[in-house]
Amino acid sequence: MAGGNAIRGTRVGAGPMGESERGETAPRVRVSYWCANGHQTTPAFACEAEQPEFWDCPRCGLPAGQSHEAPPAPPRNEPYKTHLAYVKERRSDADGAAILEEALNRLRKHREEV
Template identity: 40%
Template sequence: MAERTLRGARLGGQSFEDERGIEFAARQQVGYRCPQGHEFEITMSVEADVPAIWECPRCGAESLSTSGIQPEAKNEKPARTHWDMLLERRSEKELEDILKERLELLRGGEIGPAHLHRANAKKRKATA
């Protein structure tokens, strides 16, 4: 490695290429202002789609473009609850019938935690 490297060159250091004859892409400065009053500019390509919102480098708040670009309004769906999804599959009458059936099975000792079955079995033996 030592024989092939240039003296004084650092690993990952600077490039020895010259910037002469290089044409840089066209750029634009886009200004933003956050709710805290911080103003800053971001350099972007002229061809880039300029976002309406950018994160403030000082406080991290959402900053709006000073050029008047408005953020797109998002159509937000209302949050679906478990109850909403259940009502899509069954009617309230069906749910009431299922609840009554399951409560009868639970009270009869056919379903449910084992400790409830043992207590019901002891009561049944005592009354019999």
């Protein structure tokens, strides 16, 4: 049963007026981009706008380029590193042993004073 408010489901500015009310749209050009998975996307840009070299694929999120034969490579994901892994990159085992010995000596000295 239809009834009630006649403007239900519409929004302000929507309606049949089209371009005559809002003005002419800028001329557009569609550019094709391909990702490493072979997905194609064709966003529209204003003719006078500069088209970006890369575009994110809306299907898989990989970067897409304008060359179908040579799409950009997927980004290399670095594995998660713990704080300890970063410390081990900066310090050798000998450095770690020296720092540990220094800290233990401070603790022993502090215990003797108390």
